[in-house]
Amino acid sequence: MSSSEQYDAIVVGSGAGGGMATWRLAQAGLRVALVEAGPWYDPADDSQRTQFRYPWESPRRGASTRLRPFGDFNACIGGWELDGEPFTTAPDTDFMWWRARMLGGRTNHWGRISLRFGPLDFKRSDVDGLGDNWPIGYEDVKPYYDQVDKLIGVFGTNEGLPNDPDGYFLPPPKPRLHELYYIRGARKAGVPVYPSRLSILTKRINNDRGICVYCRQCSRACALHADFSSSMVLIYPAVATGRVDVFTNTMVRKVDTGADGRATGVSCIDRGNRRELRINGRSVVLAASACGSARILLNSISARHSSGLGNSSGHVGRYLHDSTGASRAAFLPELMDRDIYNEDGVGGMHVYTPWWLEGANLDFARGYHLEIGGGMGMPSYGFGFAANQYNEFLGQRVGGYGNGLRDDVRRFYGSRLSIACRGESVPQYGNYCELDPSVVDEWGIPVLRFNYRWTDQEINQARHMQDTMEELLEASGGILLGSKPGPERQYGLTQPGEIIHEVGTTRMGDDPATSVTNRYGQLHDADNVFVADAGTFVSQADKNPTWTILSLAWRTSDYIIEQMRQRNL
Template structure:
């Protein structure tokens, strides 16, 4: 079915088909609402397109990244990345921000990292704890029932955490976690001997089959790189779960290659639909609906609003907060060669693709007592398994000796990737660049970005911790400890956890949407992606995006039922 074949306007237009858009489509169609999903990227079906088992050496450039395919040829990214042809963005002088855009049905869920920690009570009320940033209008208790349901819906494996500000999931919400690999066991033993906790990671990968009449998903068989996409549905992506399930209701129409350019409104200021550009023909179309859901991803959703409504001010921006309060996670990587792991017997330690364990932030008490010089937490995602060792751990030998050295060193390099919380600051925001348009004639975003001393100190602390763990293992540190923290930090946007720019709040004078993502100024416009976050956390955002999208979708469906859009 195409939009032209419809007999009546949809109840709801959903812009975007990633985590948030997928959840909206699933929930709203199950509630009986007719939805039109507009997705800028092309149609994509992992079951038809993904070769899960081809060796990386079969890929062009042996799988090395290029600007078109930042994570290599076999990675599921289609037409997306930090650079998208014909779709530029700009940076304010002195700012370095990299904006990842997916351009495919299912968005970033087709190739994401799948690490899905819950946020805790402090993460929703950061101002109350340390006087920085703002509190959310909702609390952990408001979101907890939705976390429970989302974990069961998408399939999350993991275990108890039992630490301050790391709420545990009820046991029935989680599938059993995989066993730690040998390098992970060593990291765990070493870190714990230093008083640093290590826990099973929470990962959106099935370790048990998930039967479903429409989109059955099988347990992970531990053998392939998940970022290519998963044809058996073991990793959560909307293209093998929510989208086919929503389509099966008969209530969902999906239009791909539909680049939405603005939200349309009537004289009363209510949303009437959207305008989109057909990416293949360049033709502009208008489609109507009773309500509009924006789930185009942080940045894109805000860009749409800035390009709608009043020129120069945008739509839903009476607070002036649209574009402000942008954050990304902080990031830095630390690696070491551990002689004790060299030459160990071979076994299959591929596992579920990502880390099996991680190090959650453990210093809230010390932070509260003022013993740390940074206000917000970080965690470590760890890695280490058999693979081709990098040249900097190999001796200068050739032929048979090199083969022997490679075998010996395989599986002896480990890494710890820091992900930390950034506090929103007034110098970090996005706005429309008045001088630049994309190939569709849509004005583009310009980003201003700056980390504060809190984030810089946090990176310095993380490096000290990681290096202390490596040293205790008898490891040789491979990253350069003499570089300044600023030099080793990922640039803004590189961790791809961008959040904020249309934050929620309790007061319409200082926020764009209410606690359900509903625009204060436009009551039939609901935002459902990371744009509405009032702040970030060191924990990855997507479980929270999904939980909030479920909560907002059910609220919207209830409003339809009560006649709000009759």
């Protein structure tokens, strides 16, 4: 079956990049086909709603499952493993890959942390001599960051920091009690701390979306549309233009190209009836996630593109990299026997610490930021485990039974403070994904095989993270929990892929021999094929990638519109 219509643009994937491209292109008057591998989704639809559910509304009380690894009430349909869609790893690789299969993609589960990359983040090679610079700089992206701030909404504060740029922020919420303890500790340790920057509406931004009601459940998707996910903020308005056809449950296997090497459309499979479908268009925008888009390109083999579309350089899949991560927690005796009140707040931290040691003499390159956790959250599966373990610190016995346990549970409720670090790794040519020559998924598409190892840069950075977290937790009045991971556990460094910031597989550059796209996300090898996800990142800063994906996707879309206007496409 073939679409009768010749679309101006076919957008593959409906996450941050695909949503933005769809919205911008439709707004400019183009006819768009949006192709999403999963179902339609709207958290305001009660049959899909998980927000404002009490724990007993789930038979497993919100425990994680293979189908919802972040918990039974999490909004994201997908996970680390998908039935019928495996991936493989090289023998020395422990790669994790989170895939969403739903409208809005992974914007349905992300932490809403929305940090602009700073001037240094685009030119890291100039700073430390490692890897490569981006072909563009902060000044190229800044106008788009500005527009994204105003369109989508993000709270934060202008602090005039050199590498954590100011923005058009909504005002932040006041810190919670455990965050005040962290602020005090950070001040004592001489580490800066600021209001966090999250794309949650603390103030009305337009008449279409609601305002935050402080339920702490952004991860369940907001029925009031008061935080950012691609579906509610970008795709619904795009569809409302009448110029977008959404193909849900439709999996793209490859980009089709003509004799001239240019794209003519995409070949897909309808996951519902397993029928092949061809969608025709005069441009293709890939936004299926860095690895998903690389896979589609590698599978788009033709006479003109014998090693895959856009891969004449052999760089598709190369320079795959993820953020580093490590975490630690402490028990705060001062938070025992708390007054109990509603302190849910927004769905994430109200305060954070950006990287503060730029230019310091350290045994690793590049930095990390600190995310603060704690508070009196809603109980779900796992609450009450090791209920009185902190008795150990009070010289009392751990364990027991009977009604006294109720007192223990109340005494220690909300007395935990945690820190998670998210850092920048150094992109490596030798870290990559490729098509596995011997495995296909249930749709007959060759699966990805991952090759990835951390270097000493990341391992040394994780050691520094552990020292920092101990210092700050103790300065905040905490008693450290668990043991400090040493070299045998790479200092608690997360696995590659685990932070779900994987980027770099189709990186941009001015030299077609060492990059896949130009500075606008346009393939060097086919001028009507674009990448609008994090694949184009030359380096992933210690910032969460979403705000940059959105800004670059808008920039790429403007470029497409302009090229079409000039009849170059």
